Amino acid sequence: MSTTPEFQISYGNLPNATPSTHASSDAPLYAAIDAMVAPLSSEEYAFIARDSGERHVLSHHVLQSLDQCREFRSIDEHVARVTAVVPGLTQQDRIRKGLEGLASTGLLISDQDYLNRLERSVETEPRSLHAIYIRACDRPEQLQTLLDSLANYERKFRVARPIVLLDDSVEEKNRDRNRDQLREFARAVGNPVSYVGPAERGKLRQRLAKAVPHAATSLEWLLERGPRTRRGGGGRSWNIALLLSAGRMFALLDEDFRFPLHRHADTRPGMDPNPASAASARFYRRLDDALDAGEAEEQDPFEEHLAVCGNRLGATITQADYRIDRESLRGINLGRLEHLRGDSRILYSLNGTCGSSGAESALWLYQLDAESRAEFWADRDAYLRNIEAQSLWYGWLRAKPATQAYFSPFLFDNREMLPCTNPDGRGEDGLASAATQYCHPGSLVMHLPSAIGHAQESSRKRSDVTMAPLTPRFNHFLRDYVSNQVGGAKAHDPRRRMNLLGELTADLAHSDTATMAASLNEYLGFVRADIVERLQNQFELLPDAPVYWQADVRQIVRNNGNALLKQGAPRLADWSEGIDEQGCADAAREELLDMAQAWRDWPAIWDAARGQGERLIGGL
Incomplete structure (x- = not known):
């Protein structure tokens, strides 16, 4: 030494x-x-x-x-x-x-x-987009708006990217309308298109089951609606996109998105290295005002994301738009920058949102930065409007790397195996990101300082969910369980890691009722205690906050505190109100076993899909 x-x-x-x-x-x-x-x-x-x-x-x-x-x-x-x-x-x-x-x-x-x-040298091998996948489910009016806005982009940049519509609609009339709209888009714009509905999903499942017979049960659950489907969710279409694009890169859109992408006037070039920095929010009176907020992106957004997604962090920061300024490091503990490594691969890139929030709850609005908070509570009328999170711009003012994403990415680097997610329920995106970090330790997601339009079919009242005790969904529970396992696996091969994650999940599933209930209770206690602590800290730091904000914070803290102290069945939000402790343990066990088997089967399924390449979607 x-x-x-x-x-x-x-x-x-x-x-x-x-x-x-x-x-x-x-x-x-x-x-x-x-x-x-x-x-x-x-x-x-x-x-x-x-x-x-x-x-x-x-x-x-x-x-x-x-x-x-x-x-x-x-x-x-x-x-x-x-x-x-x-x-x-x-x-x-x-x-x-x-x-x-x-x-x-x-x-x-x-x-x-x-x-x-x-810093790392720039990779010379170009990255290209395999296709743009669109998830649809019984909202043909929203799909039409998305296709119209996407057509404008394709014409503007003189491209004709393949479009794949993943239609999970329940009603046949909506599937017919979606299929007709896709055909009209192809005739008008010239893009090659593919439609994947129930019949096509069935063919895909059968084709892959023939290649991987032992995974037939998992394939049915992961890809199709059927007797084992518990609730709606975007995970089925997510999994199908991963298989049809295996070995390549792709973009994913929801039917209620719309172009163009916007940048807020306050955005600026460069990358924010601080893991503690939060996204920003700006609020508007009307949805249309939020959708038009900022300046429309002049660059092709898909090419802009391709410059980041799939790249290594060290090569990304050599680009002028993504350099880390020396001064931005000031005051940051070096130990908090462990996630920033030059060789880290960026596997997902994300946009913010302008228009409607994509979250069920608006709890995050009570933990805003100072500038966003000033707009949020500007006056009582504005506050009452803003707590519904229906008309806002939400995103990052500079590019921001992170270890996990909590909402759906825009671009996916699926050249190496990305893990499947739960086909049932909301929160499939955060669960997939946690599993990705487990299988690809050290990988990153990148939030870009742009926002995509999001206009839901109707206004939603989020304040009721916000004020109620925080009750996560099953996918949130499993996401956090997976996150706690990150770092435990030693294997280099992501397939072995995926198999081990399945074994760990099965191990939890096979616990007895008392242990399962204790795990659920511990999780609910943690998330509720965390929100109580966070909001109490906010309350103490903001003694001059408006009385209406203070009153709501007190109520949220009180409701979560009471729930924390109350003894009862450890119910997650996806389960019925009257469920007892045994029912909660049984429901969790059943879902964990399905997910565990799917994770164990997924590497063979993904490899089979990659081996078939373009023939897979061509045969549907």
């Missing part, structure tokens, strides 16, 4: 302190590298860098000083921090020299060196 030069004075224990000095923005920023620490004696410690494995021997007071330099700040700011927490210490020059020594040995990394380590 190398022995790092140490300061000439012991600092003692260094509690948190905020430096009073704020250096010029031109000054380099430094942060202590992440490391494992092991005591060698009462005064010496082994300091082992996590990224390189390089080892150093540090004295106790040098280690304490490094602990105060975790955030990216200038040397002057670090000196001020150390000085501020050690009474009577005035030897700032000696402290500065010691910190500069730590920087020279690499224990403090500069902002520019950190960014240089992230």
